[in-house]
């Protein structure tokens with residue numbers, strides 16, 4: 569039997585891990601993305617917003633060890649990326665912007681079972697638990713479907729279920745709503761609200777983070793604003809509107 573994926577907000581608060589970035593410098597290719605970035609990320613729900621290329625994906629990739637900074641430190645629970653490496657998959661898990669960058673197996677049930685096997689389940693048990701998870705969600709008929717037969721939004725849904733099954737302590741979601749239809753967005757928003765883990769969400773759909781206690785607006789690799797979602801989203805929208813007006817003149 570799987571542990572429940574959702575719990576009360578009190579339990580979510582109890583499972584917070586301390587994330588700090590200190591003087592982080594990150595280059596990707598010939599682009600300097602971050603130049604001395606400092607952040608402490610301790611809230612249960614944090615939104616990341618900003619223009620294309622602002623650094624949202626790069627920040628999420630740093631937190632799960634897919635990017636290594638040229639200088640500075642990224643620490644999870646007080647451990648830097650190297651020290652945290654053995655436990656990293658159980659600390660932080662990324663849902664990629666593009667499902668095809670995340671999905672490994674050709675069939676839905678195998679992809680979700682992979683996440684469960686990371687917790688030591690044997691293959692037959694993991695496959696059965698993956699089927700049970702899909703059935704609980706009314707998706708039993710997806711189990712044996714080829715990933716290649718799913719739409720982009722359906723693949724994103726599989727990625728979300730695989731991440732939930734992996735149960736890392738921090739869920740890093742890179743534009744998770746991008747390909748979802750409106751019912752899918754509502755379902756994912758409800759899942760995020762109920763998740764027992766700490767959640768960082770990057771999105772261009774501000775309605776999904778406006779109610780968060782904390783939203784960070786990244787602008788060309790720098791923190792332009794950081795505070796309650798309603799305030800930071802309003803500031804970003806005002807800036808976007810003023811740039812649109814300026815370019816129309």
Ligand SMILES: Nc1ncnc2c1ncn2[C@@H]1O[C@H](COP(=O)(O)OP(=O)(O)OP(=O)(O)O)[C@@H](O)[C@H]1O
Nearest residue numbers: 596597598599601619620621622623624625626627
């Ligand atoms: N694979 C890469 N190689 C080189 N540079 C990259 C790579 N990926 C991103 N960059 C650069 O890093 C910077 C930050 O990109 P990043 O993907 O983090 O932005 P983002 O805020 O997630 O953008 P978007 O909203 O378009 O997803 C950009 O200048 C981008 O061109």
